[in-house]
Amino acid sequence: MGSAKHEQAPLFDMLVRHAKKELTPFHVPGHKQRAVIDEYEGATADFGFLINMDITELSDSDDLHDPSGAIALAQDLAAACFGAEETRFLVGGSTAGNLAMILGICDPGDIVLVQRNVHKSIIHGLALAGARCVFLTPELDDRSGIAIAPRVETVVRAVEIYGEAKAIILCSPNYYGMTANLVPLVKAAHAKQIPVLIDEAHGAHFGLHPAFPGSGLQAGADVVVQSTHKMLSSLTMSAMLHMQGDLVYRPAIRQALGMVQSSSPSYPLMASLDLARREIQVQGSDLFEPALAVSRTVREALAGLSFEALNADDPLKLSIKDKHDRLTGFELQAKLEENGCVAEMADANYAVLALGPGTRKEDGDVLLRALNEIAGELVTRSSSSSLSQKVPTIQSSSDFTYGQISEPVTIRRRTPHTSSVSLEAAAGRICGEWIIPYPPGIPLLYPGEPISTDAIEELKRLAAAGARFQGASDESLATIRVLTEGDNV
Structure with a gap:
């Protein structure tokens, strides 16, 4: 295998x-x-260029699962x-990487320390591995x-209690572009020789500009x-898995990638990763200047409107809310x-907007016109006349008092048999559904997690504070689904 210069794109070439x-x-x-797709609404013209590059593993095209040429x-x-x-290319999104790592x-029964509010693909991976979370x-x-x-104190305490843990899994940044100082968290884990795995799905651009974390x-x-694909410029479903250090056995992760990724990976997806990387190295931090300019302009303009933006660590995430609570984020x-402006979520x-390398000044102009139009419509609406009930906000970690470190929990690979019992009668039983109070949006109980009296009291307290419960079959929480007695294994 030869070498390539950073201004080249060997896979695309x-x-x-x-x-x-x-x-x-x-x-x-x-x-x-060949453009053999039926001529429907210009399909041939739209897909023709892509079809020309949609090939398979050939003598000159390399193999994602055993790369030695252009892919390597x-x-x-x-x-x-x-x-x-x-670095390994992913054609199944970060989901494939999360499953593989x-x-x-992890082997069945291994202890893994897991940030409670992780993406569902992390939970699915832990279920498939049979790990204890x-x-x-x-x-x-x-x-x-x-x-x-x-x-940091939570991580330090957790690695002291569970020094045998195979890994700690963190998710950073969150959807809103907020992140923690990861350095002390990593140091705490490494002090016990525990590897740190990070789902950084929304942070592919981090470290590539002084304005970014x-x-x-x-x-x-x-x-x-x-x-x-989320915050850089590759095609949807394309992602990367990065490795460093000697705390993880890389051949096992490569083998797992072969299990969870398609044996017919998309060459257009992989080529888009190659081009996205080249774009970064050729343009450098200038690549992000138009989006950063839009972010600054919009944030400054919001001061004169009835909206405010969340002060996130990532300037490319604009989370905007109505100052006077006349509108929900939805x-x-x-x-x-x-x-004419389509938000991310x-x-x-909050309405959350994601900026990126493709964002231009005119996009910011359209957004500001939209916000001015909406603000004008709201002039006659006071907070007291809002059609929406304001959702209470849990303002600090001390308001979410449920245990910082859980007992080990095994996530079931299949949907277990469950039955409904009253919340008070659920103490000591095994939870059979996701219970996610909003706010703050953190799963308080996972399927397979023992229901303690502390958890029940926390659910009651949050319900009294006005929280809603995602995942619960009974939103009032008068009842909760638990594993049937014969399925509590």
């Missing part, structure tokens, strides 16, 4: 060279690199770009009540999974869309 050979294909895929070169360039010792490290409750942002990451790799994490999201308070 290989696809271009292959297309120019004008070979006669007797291999999959069935379209044979592209992955090496990505590792150098993002500061990893080894867990399956490559010790959940760590995250700290809440004092102003917004949004969950961030566990306190540092990345998980820069903090010393052992495995970091990034959704390159309603603001809908009104933005009516005015919303919750009861």
Whole structure:
């Protein structure tokens, strides 16, 4: 295998060279690199360029599962770009990477320390691995009540209690662009020789501009999974898994990737990762200047409107709320869309907008016109006349008093048999459903987690404070689903 310069895109270049050979294909895929898709609404014109690069593993195209050519070169360039010792391309999103890093490290029965508010793919990976999860409750942002990451003290205590843990899994940043200082968390785990795995799906751009927080790799994490498509410019479903250090056995993670990734990976997806990496290395921090300018302009303009933005660590995430609580985040999201702006997501308070390398000044202009239009509509509406009941905000971690470190919990791979019992009668039983109070949006009980009297008291307290409960079959929490007696294994 040779080497490549950072201004090159070896995987994309290989696809271009292959297309120019004008070979006669007797291999999959069935379209044979020809625009044979039925001429429906311009489909041939829209997909023709993509079909030309949609090939399979051939003598000159390399193999994602055993790379030695263009894919290997592209992955090496990505590792150098993002500061990893080894990088692997993902064609199943960060989900594939999260599954693989867990399956490559954990055996059935192993203890894993897990930030309680992780993405569902982490939970799915732990279920598939048969690991026993010790959940760590995250700290809440004092102003917004949004969950961030566990306190350093929580991690230090957890690694003292569970020194045999195979890994600690963190999720940073969150959807809102908020992150914790990961360095002391990593140091606490490494002091016990426990590897740190980070789901950094929303932070692929971290460390690439002085305005951004540092990345998980820069903090010393052992495995970091990034959704390159989310905040950089690759195609949807394309992502990267980065590794460094000697606390994880990389061949096992590579083997797990072979299990969870398609044996027919998409070359257009992989080429888009190659091009996204090249874009970063050729343009440098200038790549992000247009989006940062939009972020600054919008934040400054909000001061003169009836909206405010969350003070997040990532300036490319704009979380906007109505200062006077006349609109929920969901309603603001809908009104933005009516005015031509499609937000990433919303919750009861905020509409969350994601900026990126493709964001331009005119996008900010459209957004400000939309916000001005919405503000004008709200002039006659006071908070007392709001059609929406304001959702109470849990303002600090002390308001979320349930245990910071859970007992070990085994997540079931299959849906267990459950029955409904009264909340008071559930003490000592095994929870059969997800119970996620909002606010603060942290799963208080996972399926398979023992229901303690403390958990019941916390649920009652949160319900009295006005929280809603996602995942609960009975939203009033008069009853809760538990595993049937014969299924409590």
